[in-house]
Amino acid sequence: MSNWIVVFEAANSLEAHTLKGALESRGMAVQLKGEALSGALGELPMDVARVTLLVQANDWQQAREFIQGYQQQGGRSWRCRQCGEENDASFEVCWQCGSGPEGPER
Ligand SMILES: [Zn+2]
Known part of the structure; x- marks a missing residue:
């Protein structure tokens, strides 16, 4: 079941790939x-094209929150995926349950 939803429109290919890698590393x-499009035009540099990022519908909220944090350069807080607790950006793991922003290691 693939249900792709637009989560962000990157200004250029580099930003799109940076975010793509970061989101993928979070599963x-x-x-x-x-x-x-830009590839088809051949000579145009990659970064002139706006690139849209799409994620699965059930990942959308997490992706959106991550991108908002990214846009704020580090962000102010993140929400624990395990218990839903809001954590300050300076915490690397949830102060409530001890799991990281990506959830428990698998
Ligand atoms: Zn937690």
């Missing part, structure tokens, strides 16, 4: 849309 599947 989310990411698709980029818009790159094919």
Whole structure:
């Protein structure tokens, strides 16, 4: 079941790939849309094209929160996926239950 939803429109390909890598490292599947266009034009530099990031519907909220944090350069807080507690950006693990922002290691 693939239900892709637009979560962010990156200003350029580099930003799109940075976010894609970061989201994927958190276990989310990411698709980029818009790159094919710039590729088809051949000579245009990659970064002129706006690239849309899509994630699975059930990852959307987490992806959105991550991107908002990214845009604030470090962000102010993150929500624990394990217990839902809001944590300050300076905490690397949840103060409530001790799990990281990505949840428990698998
Ligand atoms: Zn927690």
